[in-house]
Amino acid sequence: MPNRLFFIRRLIDGAAALLLLNAQPAMAGPYAPYAVTPGETAVGTMLDAATHAPGGDRAAMLASIDALPAAAARADALGQLSPRSYSLLPRLSIQSMDAADREIRSWLAERRSIAIDAPADVPASGDRTITMMLSGGIKRASYKARVDRPEAESDSRSLRFAVDVKPVPGLIVGATLGIDGIDARLDPARRPRISQFNSQIGSYASYSDGRFYVDATAAYTLSEYKLRRQIGWAGFTGRLVAPVDGDGWAASGEAGAMLRAGPVRIQPFAGLHHRYADVSGFVENGGPAALEVAAFRTRSLRGALGARISANATQGGWTLRPSVEAQWQRELRSRPDSRIEARFATRDLPIFTLRPTRLARDAGLVNAGISATWNNRTTFRLGYAGEFGSDRHVHAAALTVGRRF
Structure with missing residues (x-):
């Protein structure tokens, strides 16, 4: 009898162990x-x-x-679990810095043209005078998809004041x-679309002797x-959110000549543009795919060569001045974008690293505009700026009003 009870007890223990083993979740993958x-x-x-x-x-x-039935679908699901959709965040800040810088430098070019064309009896140089400028702009940008960097689109509205x-x-x-x-x-x-709000403060300086000029700008953003971030595939969907901030610095220098041929003005120039933008570390909320992302940044240094051409026509107290500008820019840093390090927000798995494909190094920029100046003091300007690279297109328009006191 005791042997029989011992046998029954061993049988029950074995069955319980088997049930417990089957109840444990199986290791999935490999992925x-x-x-x-x-x-x-x-x-x-x-x-x-794991x-x-x-x-x-x-x-x-x-x-x-x-x-998932297809290998491509499983690979895309892994990509969605990465922070690849955030790879262009610093570039959006730099895009904003570039637009602000171009508006200021276009305004300085307009000021030089006004000074050159002013009659001798008008103090257009405005020594010891104050000039104010207000500008409103819109911008649309598109970025083509590359390895570990999805296609992206953005729209923006801006307002700038200068004195x-x-x-x-x-x-x-x-x-x-x-x-x-x-x-x-x-x-x-x-x-889902992300939203970004940029606040900028900066300074600028320009010197011209009538034949040559030097411009310099600097700003903090x-x-x-x-x-x-929305992710999803057959059998799973998730929506993840996070608030985050970042800093940016911009500095540009440009030097050129001022040539005159009758009513036509030509300004060949060369420039150097430094941009820095970072995104602070953050933690997403929203489900099992939520990530903890470390701070990452973009540091860009671009050289530029180009020329501006403008002409003027005077009617009464008004001076109309159409202008066009073309320049070529090249990224001088071999890798301006930092890697992005992340892990699941639960912190139970190792950190992994994403190295998104960099933007194309070369881009062509085109600016065109027309201004109307009243009595060499009040100026209205409507301008267009375009940036064209093999993997991006940026279009911007701005309306500027300036007044010398």
Whole structure:
């Protein structure tokens, strides 16, 4: 009898152990073989590093990846788990800095033309006078998809104010304030758009002796983002949100000559543009795919060569001045964008690294505009600026009003 009871007890214990083993979640994957891009491989390697089977919502998420019928779909799911849609955030800040800088430098070029064309009896140089400028602009940009960098689109509206003085003949010294609101869709395959608000403060200076000129600008930008990231595939969907901010600095220098041929003005020039923008570290909220993303940045140094051509026509007290500008810019840094490090917000898996494809190094820029100046004091200007690279197009328009007191 005791032997029989012992046998029954061993049988019950064995059955219980078997049931307990079957109740444990199975280790899924491996996921790295699903990957196609380096970013997808990094996510897959991170998931494969798990030392215990996942549970709850993450187990359901990973099971849905395993259940996808096509290899391409599984690879894309891994890519969606990465922060690839955030890779262009610093570039949006730099895009705003570029627009502000071009508006200021276009305004300085307009001021030089007014000074050259003014009659001898009009103090157009405005020594020891104050000039104010107000500008409103709109901008639309599109970026083509590259490896580990989805296609992106953005729209923005801006308002800028500047005031300057001429303490001595030929020298302009001024300050500027601006705001820029951006709505961007960082992955057209997903619906949510992120919003970005930029506040900018800067200074500028220009010196001209009538034959040559030098312009310099510098600015600081504070960026505030409201991030939204939508991910989804058959069997799983998630919406992730995070507030974050960032800083940016811009400095530009330009030097050129001022040539005159009758009513035509030609200004060949060369320039150097430094841009820095970062995004602070942040943690997403919204489900098992939420990420903790470390701070990342873009540091750009571009050289530029170009020329401006303008002409004028006078009617009564008005002077009309159409102008056009073309320039070529080249990125001088071999890798301006930093890597992006991230991990799941639960912090139970290793950190993985994303290295998005850099933007094309070369771009052509075109500016065109027409201004109307009344009595060499009040100026209205409507301008267009375009940037064209092999992987991006940016179009901007601005209306500027200036007054010398």
